[in-house]
Amino acid sequence: MNTAERIKELQPLTMDLYDGSFVSGKQQNYIKLQYYFDKITSKLIAKIYFTKDAQGAPLRVHGGAISAVLDETMGIITFLNFNPAVTANLSINFIKPLKVEQDVFVETWIEENDDKKYLIKGKMVTENETLIADASGVFIKMPMDKVAEYQDYYRKFKADLGK
Numbered sequence: 048m049n050t051a052e053r054i055k056e057l058q059p060l061t062m063d064l065y066d067g068s069f070v071s072g073k074q075q076n077y078i079k080l081q082y083y084f085d086k087i088t089s090k091l092i093a094k095i096y097f098t099k100d101a102q103g104a105p106l107r108v109h110g111g112a113i114s115a116v117l118d119e120t121m122g123i124i125t126f127l128n129f130n131p132a133v134t135a136n137l138s139i140n141f142i143k144p145l146k147v148e149q150d151v152f153v154e155t156w157i158e159e160n161d162d163k164k165y166l167i168k169g170k171m172v173t174e175n176e177t178l179i180a181d182a183s184g185v186f187i188k189m190p191m192d193k194v195a196e197y198q199d200y201y202r203k204f205k206a207d208l209g210k
Contacts, residue, residue, distance in 0.1 A: 050152040051174050054092055057083040070119040077101040078112060082120075084127055091124045093153040095171075101147060108145040113171060117182040120155045121167040125186055128157060132165055132186035139182045150174055163188055 060082040070078060077100035083092045095116055103109030118137055125132040145151065155169035165186045171179040 049174070049176050050092060050154065050172060051150070053085065054083050054094060054152070057085055057092065059083055068119060070115050078116065080116070082123065088156070090154050090156045091120055091127060093120050095151050095153060096149070097145070097147050097151075099147050104144070106147055108147055110141055113141070113145065113180050114139050116153060117155075117169050117171065117180065118184070120153045121169050121182065121184050122186065124155045124157055124167060125165055125188070128160070128165075130188050130191070132188045135164070135185045135187045137182065137184040139180055141180050142178045145171075145173075145179045151179060158183075
């Protein structure tokens with residue numbers, strides 16, 4: 048089953064508390080996205096649509112826009128694991144140019160999890176599963192006593208995830 052079919056079976060995450068993000072915030076209008084969490088695979092899946100305002104080369108999505116989406120989705124998976132982390136290293140391989148104004152999908156998952164950091168992987172694919180980019184990153188866990196302001200996010204995520 049391809050990603051476009053898989054998300055039909057998943058409940059969208061409501062991101063109303065997370066509306067100030069550079070990527071998914073209400074202030075920008077060049078990237079449209081919806082997040083989903085697959086409880087079976089523990090993967091975050093996002094459906095993304097880049098408008099013409101996200102182009103770099105004519106009619107192609109700017110690599111920075113692709114990078115920003117991968118970084119955000121890789122960070123969100125740490126929130127869904129209830130231990131936020133910040134990007135320490137992000138490596139992206141751009142495989143194929145992406146045309147603007149089409150649906151694409153990102154999947155991110157935690158590859159390794161230790162006391163201080165996560166190793167996270169991700170990929171962006173088209174509706175027919177053509178690989179656009181893949182990514183890996185090291186994300187440093189934030190001490191929970193330093194992130195008290197995230198408690199509203201956690202309550203909302205737990206409600207969305209039925210926990």
